Amino acid sequence: MPEGHTIHAIAGRIEHAFGGTRPEVSSPQGRFAESAALLQGRELVSASAAGKHLFVEFTGDAVVNVHLGLIGSWVVHPGPAALNPVTGQVRLRIAGELATADLRGPNVCALITPEQQDAILARLGPDPLREDADPERARTRIQRSRKGIGELLMDQAVLAGVGNVYRCEVLYRHRVDPFTPGNALKRKTFDAMWADLVRLLRIGLTYNQILTMDDQIDEAEALIAAGDADTVQTELTGRRLGEHFERRFWLYKRTGEPCLVCGSKVRSQVVAGRNLYWCGRCQRRH
DNA sequence: ACAGTATGGAGAT
DNA sequence: TCTCCCTACTGTG
Incomplete structure (x- = not known):
C-alpha cells in the first residue's frame, strides 16, 4: 500500500521508536539473517525516506535500504518483542523496550554503504515531501x-x-x-x-x-x-x-x-x- | 485448495 | 513489452 507518504511515515515511526538506541535486530524469516547479525548491538542513528526508498542508518557506516515494492509493509507495534509474537514472513525485525517493528514482503532489504545510499539518492527525482526538493x-x-x-x-x-x-x-x-x-x-x-x-x-x-x-x-x-x-x-x-x-x-x-x-x-x-x-x-x- | 488482486520496480527480450 | 519477485488477504469451488 505504499506511495511516498507511507514511506516517510514509516521512517518517522522507526526513528521515533528506536533513534539513539541499540535495538535488537533480527530476521525471523532468515533471509536477512547475516546482515541483521552485523547490526546487532549497534546504535540506530536515524531513519529517513526519499521517494519510496527508506534508509535506516546505524553506526559504523551501515545503512539498511528498504523498498516495500507493491506489497511490502513495515508495521511498528507498541511493546517489546516478547509481547509481539512473530507471525508470517518477517524479513527484518527491529525491537526495543518500547516497540517492535516487523518488515514483510519488501522488494528490497539490503545492507549498503553511505556511498551506495548517495547513488540511490542521486538517481531519484525531487520528492515533494522533502524540504530539499527542487x-x-x-x-x-x-x-x-x-x-x-x-x-x-x-x-x-x-x-x-x-x-x-x-x-x-x-x-x-x-x-x-x-x-x-x-x-x-x-x-x-x-x-x-x-x-x-x-x-x-x-x-x-x-x-x-x-x-x-x-x-x-x-x-x-x-x-x-x-x-x-x-x-x-x-x-x-x-x-x-x-x-x-x-x-x-x-x-x-x-x-x-x-x-x-x-x-x-x-x-x-x-x-x-x-x-x-x-x-x-x-x-x-x- | 486455488485463483486473483494490490498504492512497485528490475531485468530480460 | 513481457516476466518475475515479494506477502497477505479475498473470493470462488
Whole structure:
C-alpha cells in the first residue's frame, strides 16, 4: 500500500521508536539473517525516506535500504518483542523496550554503504515531501520529454514518491489529460500540480491515508490546525491504517462509473505498467 | 485448495 | 513489452 507518504511515515515511526538506541535486530524469516547479525548491538542513528526508498542508518557506516515494492509493509507495534509474537514472513525485525517493528514482503532489504545510499539518492527525482526538493529538476525533465505526463509522473527519476493513486488523482484535480506530452505541459500547470502534490502528500503522511477529495482534505487540514496532527505523528503505529476517513476517490478504481463532475464514464488503460484512470471529457491538455 | 488482486520496480527480450 | 519477485488477504469451488 505504499506511495511516498507511507514511506516517510514509516521512517518517522522507526526513528521515533528506536533513534539513539541499540535495538535488537533480527530476521525471523532468515533471509536477512547475516546482515541483521552485523547490526546487532549497534546504535540506530536515524531513519529517513526519499521517494519510496527508506534508509535506516546505524553506526559504523551501515545503512539498511528498504523498498516495500507493491506489497511490502513495515508495521511498528507498541511493546517489546516478547509481547509481539512473530507471525508470517518477517524479513527484518527491529525491537526495543518500547516497540517492535516487523518488515514483510519488501522488494528490497539490503545492507549498503553511505556511498551506495548517495547513488540511490542521486538517481531519484525531487520528492515533494522533502524540504530539499527542487521542483525545477522535475519540471525541466518533463518539459524536455515527449512522453505523456501520466507516464512521467510514475518515473521516480523524474519525481520521487508519487505512485498510481496520486498520479491519477492529481491529474484529475488539475483537469490535465494524462496523455499530454511533457513538452506540451504548461509551466503554470506543472507548478500548480507540484504545489498540490506537496499538500496532498503531507496530508497523506499525517493521516496514513491518501486523501484527494476536497471535503476530506478540508476536514484533515482543520484537524491538523486543531492540533490533531501532533497526536497522529507521535503515535507509534499512526492512525489505524486507512480507517480515519472513508475511502473515496475522484477516479481511482472507478472504471465505467460516472465522473463525479460531468457524468461521463471513467476510462482506464495500462500506462507505465499500472492502471491509469481518467475522464475523457473533463481532462484536457493544458 | 486455488485463483486473483494490490498504492512497485528490475531485468530480460 | 513481457516476466518475475515479494506477502497477505479475498473470493470462488
